[in-house]
Amino acid sequence: MELKICVLPGDGIGPEVVREGIKVLQAISKKYGHKLILEEALIGGAALDKEADPLPEDTVFKCKDSQAVLLGAVGGPKWDNLPRNLRPESGLLGIRKKLDLFANIRPVKLLPALQQASVLRQDIVAKGIDLVVIRELTSGIYFGEPKGIFEEKGEKIGLNTMRYTEKEVQRVARLAFETALRRKKKVTSVDKANVLEVSQLWRDVVCEVAKEYPEVELEHLYVDNAAMQLVARPYSFDVIVTSNLFGDILSDEAGVITGSLGTLPSASLNEQKLGLYEPIHGSAPDIAGKDIANPIATILSVAMLLEYSFGLKEEANAIEQAVEKTLGFGYRTLDIFREGQKKVTCSQMGDFIAMQV
Numbered sequence: 001m002e003l004k005i006c007v008l009p010g011d012g013i014g015p016e017v018v019r020e021g022i023k024v025l026q027a028i029s030k031k032y033g034h035k036l037i038l039e040e041a042l043i044g045g046a047a048l049d050k051e052a053d054p055l056p057e058d059t060v061f062k063c064k065d066s067q068a069v070l071l072g073a074v075g076g077p078k079w080d081n082l083p084r085n086l087r088p089e090s091g092l093l094g095i096r097k098k099l100d101l102f103a104n105i106r107p108v109k110l111l112p113a114l115q116q117a118s119v120l121r122q123d124i125v126a127k128g129i130d131l132v133v134i135r136e137l138t139s140g141i142y143f144g145e146p147k148g149i150f151e152e153k154g155e156k157i158g159l160n161t162m163r164y165t166e167k168e169v170q171r172v173a174r175l176a177f178e179t180a181l182r183r184k185k186k187v188t189s190v191d192k193a194n195v196l197e198v199s200q201l202w203r204d205v206v207c208e209v210a211k212e213y214p215e216v217e218l219e220h221l222y223v224d225n226a227a228m229q230l231v232a233r234p235y236s237f238d239v240i241v242t243s244n245l246f247g248d249i250l251s252d253e254a255g256v257i258t259g260s261l262g263t264l265p266s267a268s269l270n271e272q273k274l275g276l277y278e279p280i281h282g283s284a285p286d287i288a289g290k291d292i293a294n295p296i297a298t299i300l301s302v303a304m305l306l307e308y309s310f311g312l313k314e315e316a317n318a319i320e321q322a323v324e325k326t327l328g329f330g331y332r333t334l335d336i337f338r339e340g341q342k343k344v345t346c347s348q349m350g351d352f353i354a355m356q357v
């Protein structure tokens with residue numbers, strides 16, 4: 001099969017982890033006889049430096065002209081003082097919006113070899129963690145208008161608007177219930193309906209959609225309680241569906257309950273199923289350029305890419321197994337390293353996983 005993929009390495013550790021993702025993609029393509037067509041493009045700070053634009057038109061064109069997009073991460077201190085609309089992050093928000101990637105799927109699965117790396121009590125971890133956060137990605141407070149910094153009565157005010165339409169909630173809720181049907185048949189909708197009108201609408205719409213799925217259990221949690229329950233009883237979750245901001249926060253929290261942010265992948269999909277795949281972590285400026293980042297989140301994002309964009313389930317499984325095998329042999333990047341294990345660099349971890357596929 002021909003696999004046409006646009007690659008956006010981005011900033012910081014982005015290029016480092018993407019290099020390892022591509023290494024594994026090349027190994028799997030060779031093994032299964034697929035033809036890879038990779039097209040690289042600029043995004044974020046890298047694009048700002050070269051083209052004075054965090055999302056050049058050429059990048060949008062190359063993404064639309066591909067069957068899937070693999071992204072590293074964007075951002076870093078070098079660009080932190082720019083106005084919001086010129087920061088690297090606006091390139092990422094821009095491509096999500098331009099491709100209408102409304103559903104961000106973030107599986108949170110405790111890999112058996114990483115049980116000890118969890119920050120949770122071992123008796124909690126032992127009950128297993130296998131949930132998926134479905135985060136609405138193209139609306140909510142990230143995109144709502146009005147927004148900006150204004151002068152009012154001689155004082156500056158900062159303003160953002162959390163806004164959802166019925167249709168926006170419906171489509172992401174439906175995806176959550178469809179996902180739950182193929183899993184443990186439970187949806188937890190996370191909102192702040194005790195305070196926010198936008199969350200009241202969110203909850204009403206989720207309840208309406210739930211009527212189409214009587215076999216799926218529906219639970220509602222306020223986001224503050226959800227943040228607590230995620231560490232108290234992670235084993236009890238199946239599909240969590242939530243808004244853009246709440247999903248961003250809860251998925252980083254989920255990162256450490258399974259070991260490290262460096263292990264969690266994601267897929268962002270639109271209604272046509274064009275997907276953008278990226279680790280949930282950022283550009284990690286504190287460790288960039290040292291070849292010590294964990295590439296597993298990106299490598300597992302490649303597995304999601306093969307499964308979701310190309311239907312290549314067997315290849316995706318082969319990558320997941322290669323990751324588990326490599327961890328099983330005791331190889332660890334610094335973020336998940338414990339005494340008695342074999343410390344490896346980012347590129348060595350990529351080499352070992354590529355060898356196992």
Ligand SMILES: NC(=O)c1ccc[n+]([C@@H]2O[C@H](COP(=O)([O-])OP(=O)(O)OC[C@H]3O[C@@H](n4cnc5c(N)ncnc54)[C@H](O)[C@@H]3O)[C@@H](O)[C@H]2O)c1
Binds near residue numbers: 077260261
């Ligand atoms: N999707 C994205 O591109 C994305 C996501 C989050 C943050 N960011 C941007 O990244 C920059 C840094 O943000 P931050 O520090 O808040 O979040 P971050 O996710 O980059 O890093 C948080 C912490 O996790 C560690 N970490 C992250 N990924 C790791 C990996 N693969 N292996 C080992 N350790 C890892 C980092 O070293 C750091 O200590 C900011 O500019 C932010 O806007 C981008």
Ligand SMILES: CC(C)[C@H](C(=O)O)[C@@H](O)C(=O)O
Binds near residue numbers: 075089093
């Ligand atoms: C960098 C930032 C815009 C982004 C977000 O908030 O969506 C990141 O935190 C993420 O989780 O992908």
Ligand SMILES: [Mg+2]
Binds near residue numbers: 248249252280
């Ligand atoms: Mg985030």
